[in-house]
Amino acid sequence: MPTDYIPFSDAGCMAWLDNNSAMISASPATYGIQTTDAADYATLVAAFDAALAAATAGSTRGPSTVNAKNVARVNAVTRARQLAAIIQNNPGVTQQQKIDLGYTVRKTTKTPIPAPATVPILSYVGSTYLEHTLRFADQNTPSSKAKPFGYASLLVSIWLTAVGTAPSGSPTRTQPVTRNPFAVDFSVGDLGKLATYQAQWVSAKGELGPICGPIAYVVA
Secondary structure (H helix, E strand, C coil), rough: CCCCCCCCCCCHHHHHHHHHHHHHCCHHHCCCCCHHHHHHHHHHHHHHHHHHHHHHCCCCCCCCHHHHHHHHHHHHHHHHHHHHHHHHCCCCHHHHHHHCCCCCCCCCCCCCCCCCCEEEEEEEEECCCEEEEEEEEEECCCCCCCCCCCEEEEEEEEEEEECCCCCCCCCCCCEECCCCCCEECCCHHHHHEEEEEEEEEECCCCCCCCCCCCCEEECC
């Protein structure tokens, strides 16, 4: 887990262990824990509690009591994690019970990524014989070459018409794009035609976002 559910400080760890052990000891069967395991855990927690008190009291604090406290903490925390693994994987334990025990509740459902909502920006880079090179960006990050998070690709629609004729209807062809910049190739029969481009983002589920305004360049 990205953040440990057991606090780092000795005092925080002790408070967490006291609560966790007390709840498990009160009703081991509720969490799928054997009574003997709950009792063993409670003994280790009590040992850490006593060792921590000795290691922090002015009259007893010293290298030996601090070392004993560290060993007792490791023993108690190790057992706590072993029992946590059992409880976390027990379908009979509710999420609220796990929260009360101090555990981080695991997500059981994925957060859906919404359909693309932003508009791509197309720009012309240059051309060679029967090829245009373009680049894309997003309206929210116009200086970045990266696709926005959650967007799988860019769908480029291309209309080929005579110069002076406005494109209409369905595009002549479409081209999925992931690399930036990208090339669009033409055939000899396209020479002298006007290539009009529009584009829209595509999600991993194939959902299309809003389409951008057109740009147009002659095939040479």
